[in-house]
Amino acid sequence: MEKDQMIYGLEKIRDRREAYTLVTHDVVENVDVCVIGSGAAGAIVANKLALQGKSVVLLEKGGYYDAEDMNQRETDMISLLWKNAGATFTDNLRMVIAQGQCLGGSTVINDAVCFKTPQVTRDQWRQMGVSIPDGKWDAALDEVWKNIHVSKVKDYELNENNKTLQRACLQKGYLSSSNDRNCKDCMQCGFCHLGCHYETKQDMLVTYIRKAVRSPDSDIKIYCNCSVEKITYSDGVADGVEGDFVDRTTGAVKFKIRVNAKVIVVSAGAIASSQILLKNAIAPDRAGRGLTFHPASFLLGRFDKPVNAYDGIPMGYTCHQFGVTNGVKDGGFLIESIFLPILQFSLGVPSFFENHQLLMKDYVYYAMAGVMVRDEPVGTVSLTADGSAKVHYDPSSRAMKDFAKGLRVLAEMWFDAGARHVIGGHRDLFVLESRSDIDRMVKAVEENPDGLAIASAHPQGGNRMGDDPSTCVVDSNCRVHGFSNLFVTDASVFPTAVGVNPQVTVMALATLTADYINDSWKSQFAKLPLSSAEGETCSLGQPMYCHSSRLETMFNRQENSMPIETLVNKPGDWSFDKKQLMIRNNNHWKGFFTVDQDLTTMAVKYFGGFWKQFFIKDGKLAGITHPYDAPVFADNIPDMTSHPRYGDVVYLKYTGAEFAMFYDLLKIVDQDTILGKAFFGVPPNGNQILVFSMSRKYNVDFMTETDHEKIYQEHALAPEIDKVVGRWTGRLVSDSAQTPHVQTFTYTKDNFGKLQMQYVFGGLLAGMSRVVLTSEQLLMYDYTNWHDEVRMVTDDFMVGKWCSPPTNIPLDFGPSFLGVETVPGGKRFCLRFTLKRRM
Structure with missing residues (x-):
């Protein structure tokens, strides 16, 4: 059979470097492996499996953009390459989270900084139940290091911003060094965050993905603009993935896709991978827990001579003295040089009006560095009523102590290096006019931690790796506990924050996962049956x-x-x-x-x-x-x-x-x-x-009212409390058409073990219902005089109706979807619906 090495997407962009075709209809694929996500993990898994003879479909939510598309204009590129155009926040708006959403993932928009996994971190993970020998870690790290062409930044490549941090570290006697970066012949343009126009950054798109697509030995299809909604499974065996092709500009679903596969690998990133698992009730009691970050806060030093920090490599130098790279086991921080293009810089500086204008006038005089803290796994990923990811995270008390220390150290370094004044990110003390203000800044951080502006580009954890299935989502091979052929491999499986820029650790872990699947293919996966399901795609049969x-x-x-x-x-x-x-x-x-x-x-x-x-x-x-x-x-x-x-x-x-x-x-x-x-x-x-x-x-999903009544009366029973607990999404029953998901019921137990239900209808009407379980059905009452009656058909499917009180008034009117029933006491209206545990 002829191999089809092709990238597919919705966007009409000409002159692609790789073979590219528009998606014009629903898609059904039958392959060996489906990989979800094309970033630091997904691209490597897809590459290594495809080059070993497996047929692979790689799904990416973002679009496919080449170097020619990356025009170095911030307003264009942030909306094109960044998830939510850079506006991803924790649920309390405490912290902005930077992530890529394009073919190649965050590797396209990061600063190309590379660290091998610190030995301290590897030892800690081993103590937490991760059984990966050092020899395998080292081999995987070396393989990645070679494939993405990592080299150390040379002294002559350091711009004045990096040199200023270097001089400050040397003056203090702090352990520090130039960074390793995955770049070849870097043009030093300073626009790493906007994608590499020159293709010198060796991101996933120009390395692993390009090799997989161009190799005559690979069998890979890549679908972009594809949002994954479902993973279908039964009895611990996953058999397929379903998703939507979504128009980037309108958000409209254009087409559907179903991928039947023998092995499924989720590599969508720490937040999205947890979201996918939770939406599909996979490890629901563990997925999304233990989320962590490297929260960072910056300090600007205003110098008398122009620094021109925007000109050159943004992140070329690091102070290791207080971090995991210097053996610090608990928490700690790195101080990394950093600078931003002018628009991102202006948005990131917490000043307004005249002060902001004055600050921006000094743009060329600033040196900038960030304190990047290694926090504890104290965050969570959960689902909102519409299935979106909700990120809850507040820095731990230990992290805030590290911030106080780190910002003190960095402020002292800037003043030692000759800064006229220092500008920080705390709203209670924006400008440090002299050294005497350092104590005031530290006090502000300690007494008002919420006043410190922080950001992170490194979400990690949520689907912890380890050999204990009661506390971990995946084992040491990144296979989901309780499944034979479902894997999660990306930063979401980290037991703790790694302590350094994580991309190489993610790549190494993906390398190990791909090697395990390849080595175990004949014995574990080759003979698995391939589903013939079509999902919700268009075909003669449906x-x-x-x-x-x-x-x-x-x-x-x-x-x-x-x-x-x-x-x-x-x-x-x-x-x-x-x-x-x-x-x-x-x-x-x-x-x-x-x-x-x-x-x-x-x-x-x-x-x-x-x-x-x-x-x-x-x-x-x-x-x-x-x-x-x-x-x-x-x-x-x-x-x-x-x-x-x-x-x-x-x-x-x-x-x-x-x-x-x-x-x-x-x-x-x-x-x-x-x-x-x-x-x-x-x-x-x-x-x-x-x-x-x-x-x-x-x-x-297409049942009529008559169908609903027959199923309700003849094929459904009163549910058991434990089987109801969870999140259910519902559709109204209409004779005429399949309706969209309009309601979400979330059943939980209170502190006394009593069942309760929180509902959201139409994304607007929300409330709590009192739940009463009878021998006939589940009854739910809220502040209205209507009530719900629900019965369970299977563990993942229920039918119900929302009914008015009975009345003697004739009710022989109304649209077909609002049924009329005769009950003791008269007639009543009932709005029928279905509930599915998984979307």
């Missing part, structure tokens, strides 16, 4: 997920495959596959419109839903078309005919005078699937109105 253009093409190309008698329905022939969550309803053919998001399609979808029923009447085939929201039953007569454009089709003629100018053309795909087009005019030259599909087999 056309209800298709866009109009795709469905149009399918109709035009597909031949009618079954005799016309296949149309005949059988009333009462209804069944439910609880394992697959599939409904087979042969009472009629349920109609489906396309998934386009334009207003016309949306209106037709939600208010024009229909079914068609076919039967034998007086020895002849006849039919009825009924829209759910109208008292219309349109008689029709189906007839097999040959159409000059579409070939053999079922011509559906409406017999009533009011519908005489309408007709449908149908193609029967199989026993359960029909493609159709509706026309207005005289056949065969009528004007096409729309394209649609019909099925008598569909997923529970």
Whole structure:
């Protein structure tokens, strides 16, 4: 089979250096390995597996941008290459978190600083249950070091900013050195944060990804602009990944993807990897815990002569005296030279109005360095109501002590080096006019720690690595505990903060993970069955997920495959596959419109839903078309005919005078699937109105009110409390269409073990419900006089309804999705819904 080495994406950008193709429809891939994330870990795993003969799909949420795209303009590049355009914060807005979101991940926007994993850190991790021998660590580090072309910054490459820190360290007698960087023939432009226009920075895109894509021995496809939503699994075996292709500018979902794979590797970064695990109820009691950072705070020294710190390598020198690289075991900090392009600099300095203008006038006179603290794993990643990642983190008390010490040390160094004054990041003392202000700054940090501006580009932890499954998410091979073929490898598995810029440690860990998978392939993974699932992608077997253009093409190309008698329905022939969550309803053919998001399609979808029923009447085939929201039953007569454009089709003629100018053309795909087009005019030259599909087999997401009631009454029971605990997302049940996720129910136990539920509806209405479990169902009450009734179908699927109090007032009105039930005491409205544990 010919190998397809290609990068795919949504963005129409010309002149790609690698083979690039636009995604124009839903995608289903069947491969050996699916890797999620293309940064320091994912790129290496994908490379090493692909070059060893595995078929690989690599998924990246960001876009594919080449050196030519990286134009060194901050306003362009920050929005293009940075996650959330650089505006990612902790939940209390205490700290900004810098991360990349593009092919190559954060390696594209970092400062190329490279540290091997300190021995102190490796020893600590070993004591915490990580069983990776030093020999393997060293070999992996050396392999990475070579592949990304690491070399030490030479003295003549140090700009005045770096030299100022160097002189200050030497004057104090502090242990310090020039940095190692993954650059070849660096142009020293100073725009590392904006991607490397010259391709001298040896990031993942120009090293591991490029080699994998260009090697004739690799079998790899890379899909960009792809947001992963689901990992599907059963009994400890993961079988696939599902995601959305999302338009970067509008946020609209354009297409879907399903990747069936024998091995799945999550390498989305410390925050996103935890988010993916939590959204899919993988290690829910451990994932996202133990998040940590290297929080950093800067000091500027204002010197009499121009420093021009923007001109040259931003991070070329480090003071090691107080950090893990000098054997400090608990906490500690590094002092690293750093500088920012002018826009980022102006946004990062905590001053306003006239003071800000005066400060910016001295831009060329500043030397800048940051105190980077090694904090404890005190943070968490959790989910918001809509499934977004919520990062909770406050620096530990130990970290704040390190900040106080580190900022004192750095302020003294700047004054020793000749600074006229020093500018810091604490709101209570912005400018240090002389040495006498250092004690005031330290006191401000100690007494008002929240007043110190901090940032971090190094999120770590959350999915701790270790051999104890009760406390760790992955083992020492980065395999998720309880799974045979699901791995997480990136900074999220660090048991503690590594203490140095982490990219090389991440790369080494990914190298070890890839080697383990390759070495174990024949014995553990090769014989695993490959799923044939299609997820929510468009296909002949499930056309209800298709866009109009795709469905149009399918109709035009597909031949009618079954005799016309296949149309005949059988009333009462209804069944439910609880394992697959599939409904087979042969009472009629349920109609489906396309998934386009334009207003016309949306209106037709939600208010024009229909079914068609076919039967034998007086020895002849006849039919009825009924829209759910109208008292219309349109008689029709189906007839097999040959159409000059579409070939053999079922011509559906409406017999009533009011519908005489309408007709449908149908193609029967199989026993359960029909493609159709509706026309207005005289056949065969009528004007096409729309394209649609019909099925008598569909997923529970498309259930009708009747389906819901049958499942509620016949296939669901009152749940057990322990099985309910967790986060559930819900859809409203509509006869006409699949509705979006509109509600989130989070069930927890209070301190007394009693079940409680927090809900969010429509992203706006939030509250708590009192939960009562009866032998029949789960009841939930809030401040309204309506209540919820819920029953469990499977451990991951429930059905429910939100009902009004009964009344004797006639309720024979309202839209189809608002059902009316007769109960003791009268009639009531009920809004039906479904709940799934995983999105």
